[in-house]
Structures are given as C-alpha cells and as structure tokens.
Amino acid sequence: MDDDYYSIDAILAQNQKVQCAFKTDVPDLGYLDGGSDRDIKALSKLQLPFWLTPMLLMSDFADCTVPQAFNQRVRNALNADPKSVKLSGLVGSGGPWYAFGKMIAGI
Numbered sequence: 001m002d003d004d005y006y007s008i009d010a011i012l013a014q015n016q017k018v019q020c021a022f023k024t025d026v027p028d029l030g031y032l033d034g035g036s037d038r039d040i041k042a043l044s045k046l047q048l049p050f051w052l053t054p055m056l057l058m059s060d061f062a063d064c065t066v067p068q069a070f071n072q073r074v075r076n077a078l079n080a081d082p083k084s085v086k087l088s089g090l091v092g093s094g095g096p097w098y099a100f101g102k103m104i105a106g107i
Contacts, residue, residue: 013099
C-alpha cells in the first residue's frame with residue numbers, strides 16, 4: 001500500500017466500510033458510531049472504514065468480517081469457473097472492488 005499513498009483509487013478503496021464487532025469496551029471512541037455515547041461497548045457492531053480495521057485486529061479490540069463479495073463462497077466460485085460469476089453483482093456501484101480486494105487479502 002505504500003506505493004499507492006497518493007493514489008485516489010487507493011484512498012477510495014481504503015474508505016470502504018467493513019463490519020466490525022467489538023470484543024471489549026473501548027473508551028473515548030464512541031464518536032465512531034456517530035452517536036452521543038462516549039465509549040464503544042463490548043458486542044457493539046459498527047461499519048468502519050477499512051483503514052481503521054488493521055489496528056483494531058492487531059490490538060484484539062474487535063473482529064471484522066470479510067465483505068460478502070470477498071468471502072470464501074465467492075472465492076470458491078471464482079476458482080471453479082470464473083466465467084459463471086457475475087462480477088457486476090459483486091462490485092455494485094463504484095470501482096474500487098479490485099483494489100479493495102487486494103487490501104482485504106493482505107489482512
């Protein structure tokens with residue numbers, strides 16, 4: 001990712017949301033939820049930008065789920081018969097699907 005530091009596509013890919021479930025209470029980060037709570041409570045689920053997830057995973061504060069477009073079922077289908085997978089259904093609107101997939105694979 002270091003060589004993509006100034007890339008607009010890399011910035012957009014890193015801002016894709018990832019579902020995270022917090023394992024413990026995290027003080028003073030309640031603003032991430034957009035609510036009025038000061039802290040994030042254990043078992044809270046939030047959609048957070050991808051750039052924040054590596055630190056949460058390394059510090060063992062949260063577990064993050066791989067988005068559906070990159071889960072094991074889709075990867076198995078791509079390995080079995082790539083022509084049978086409709087990528088337009090996975091990509092949705094926007095174009096950072098490949099760059100985001102490369103970043104997700106790195107975790």
